[in-house]
Amino acid sequence: MKNNNNLLEVPNINSRDAQIKNLIYKVDDNLFNSHYKLTSKSEYLCVCSGGTTSSCAKNGLITLDLRKEYNQIHLDKEKNLIKIGGGVIMKDLMNYLEKHNKTFPTGLSKLPGAGYILTGGISPMSRRYGLAIDNIASIKGYLGNGTFISLEQKSLNSAQKLIWEGLKGAAPFLAIITEISLKTFQSHPIQIIEGFVDENELSKIINMAEGFPENLSLQWIYAEKIYIYIFAEIKNDLDNKITKIYLKKLENFTSLKIKKYENYNQINFFPKELDLFELNKNNHSEVISLLGGDLKDDIQIFIKCMNEIIQDKPNNSCYVASQQLGGKTKDFEYKSSFFIHRASTWKPWIYASWKKDDLKEKEIVLKWMNESWGKLKIFFPKIHLAQIHNHLNSHEEEVDLSFGKRLSELKTLKNICDPESILPPL
Numbered sequence: 001m002k003n004n005n006n007l008l009e010v011p012n013i014n015s016r017d018a019q020i021k022n023l024i025y026k027v028d029d030n031l032f033n034s035h036y037k038l039t040s041k042s043e044y045l046c047v048c049s050g051g052t053t054s055s056c057a058k059n060g061l062i063t064l065d066l067r068k069e070y071n072q073i074h075l076d077k078e079k080n081l082i083k084i085g086g087g088v089i090m091k092d093l094m095n096y097l098e099k100h101n102k103t104f105p106t107g108l109s110k111l112p113g114a115g116y117i118l119t120g121g122i123s124p125m126s127r128r129y130g131l132a133i134d135n136i137a138s139i140k141g142y143l144g145n146g147t148f149i150s151l152e153q154k155s156l157n158s159a160q161k162l163i164w165e166g167l168k169g170a171a172p173f174l175a176i177i178t179e180i181s182l183k184t185f186q187s188h189p190i191q192i193i194e195g196f197v198d199e200n201e202l203s204k205i206i207n208m209a210e211g212f213p214e215n216l217s218l219q220w221i222y223a224e225k226i227y228i229y230i231f232a233e234i235k236n237d238l239d240n241k242i243t244k245i246y247l248k249k250l251e252n253f254t255s256l257k258i259k260k261y262e263n264y265n266q267i268n269f270f271p272k273e274l275d276l277f278e279l280n281k282n283n284h285s286e287v288i289s290l291l292g293g294d295l296k297d298d299i300q301i302f303i304k305c306m307n308e309i310i311q312d313k314p315n316n317s318c319y320v321a322s323q324q325l326g327g328k329t330k331d332f333e334y335k336s337s338f339f340i341h342r343a344s345t346w347k348p349w350i351y352a353s354w355k356k357d358d359l360k361e362k363e364i365v366l367k368w369m370n371e372s373w374g375k376l377k378i379f380f381p382k383i384h385l386a387q388i389h390n391h392l393n394s395h396e397e398e399v400d401l402s403f404g405k406r407l408s409e410l411k412t413l414k415n416i417c418d419p420e421s422i423l424p425p426l
């Protein structure tokens with residue numbers, strides 16, 4: 001932690017530079033009574049877990065940093081459940097599981113914290129194991145109204161059921177989560193087929209991926225050049241056999257290389273050469289995440305659209321990338337959580353970045369982000385609310401496109417769980 005109490009040492013640079021009002025570490029009664037009483041209607045409490053988003057610290061607002069007091073990890077080997085504090089980052093979870101030859105469907109980066117899990121959690125392994133929220137067994141925390149909650153998937157009463165569903169996908173608006181219990185999985189060997197491809201190759205690979213079995217998934221990054229990762233878990237002979245068939249098909253893509261790993265925990269996605277997740281201290285950024293189904297016959301038009309978007313990017317560090325869902329993530333009923341877009345196959349995200357003190361460039365870059373979103377909407381009409389943008393004009397539309405038919409239920413839940421809106425507004 002920096003000495004200056006008004007700054008927060010976090011990976012996200014916007015949040016790191018924010019001049020916060022106060023920093024607190026523990027959830028206690030003071031949080032919900034007059035001690036930290038918010039002074040205006042537009043004030044609310046920012047919650048920080050991994051600190052990878054622009055919403056964990058804001059100018060003039062209080063941040064509750066969960067990393068110090070809620071960082072416990074405990075594995076119950078008999079039940080195959082791991083309990084983690086609300087301030088645990090995925091790197092620590094994976095390192096812990098590694099020692100026990102187990103794994104969890106974490107995302108493409110080890111930096112995010114519990115926010116990854118609570119907002120859905122899309123992993124290269126999700127096609128086989130589901131989203132992170134699909135693997136939550138119990139949750140502890142405090143609703144925005146100060147009520148302590150301890151919910152177990154197996155013993156929910158009817159009053160708790162809606163809150164349970166709400167916490168899976170929309171927790172940031174309803175509660176401060178201090179403990180999550182997660183199902184864990186036996187580790188298996190992984191093969192990654194990766195490398196730079198051209199547009200024509202990308203379209204062929206997307207086409208192939210839309211027919212992938214559930215042990216395979218595709219992730220691509222479209223920056224100056226295009227880089228792809230095909231992820232394959234080899235759990236048994238059948239996986240091995242199927243993966244070999246795809247490897248044969250991929251032999252024609254001469255720039256691709258195969259890398260083998262003992263297990264998922266050991267992989268670091270995205271090569272340094274792309275300079276993507278190097279959190280450049282001189283830049284600020286925003287990310288918007290979209291969701292949509294198979295591209296099928298639209299792959300060529302989509303690639304043309306992507307080409308235009310990348311040609312127009314106003315700052316070198318802007319890019320668009322995507323990960324693949326489907327398989328198990330489509331099996332869950334949309335009512336099981338507030339991640340309702342279960343029919344989705346692709347989650348592209350637009351990364352918009354600008355020189356941090358250049359307000360003119362910020363405006364241009366955010367315009368590019370919104371225009372690119374507009375262009376991609378025909379392919380990916382929904383939103384994955386992995387980043388909260390209540391400081392941007394797009395917030396209302398993002399909330400609407402995330403929660404769709406369940407938005408009115410969520411608003412009711414917000415009124416019950418957080419009536420004074422001490423947590424981020426919907």
Ligand SMILES: Cc1cc2nc3c(=O)[nH]c(=O)nc-3n(C[C@H](O)[C@H](O)[C@H](O)COP(=O)(O)OP(=O)(O)OC[C@H]3O[C@@H](n4cnc5c(N)ncnc54)[C@H](O)[C@@H]3O)c2cc1C
Binds near residue numbers: 114123
């Ligand atoms: C490099 C990188 C790679 C990523 N890859 C993936 C990916 O593969 N799949 C995917 O689905 N997402 C991915 N994400 C998105 C990421 O999972 C989300 O943005 C997530 O919300 C970040 O959580 P955090 O705890 O790190 O962030 P924070 O900024 O600490 O938290 C984000 C918000 O979540 C809420 N929150 C966090 N913890 C709690 C808690 N314990 N209780 C209540 N509210 C809480 C708060 O409102 C907070 O403002 C990636 C992000 C980055 C930066």
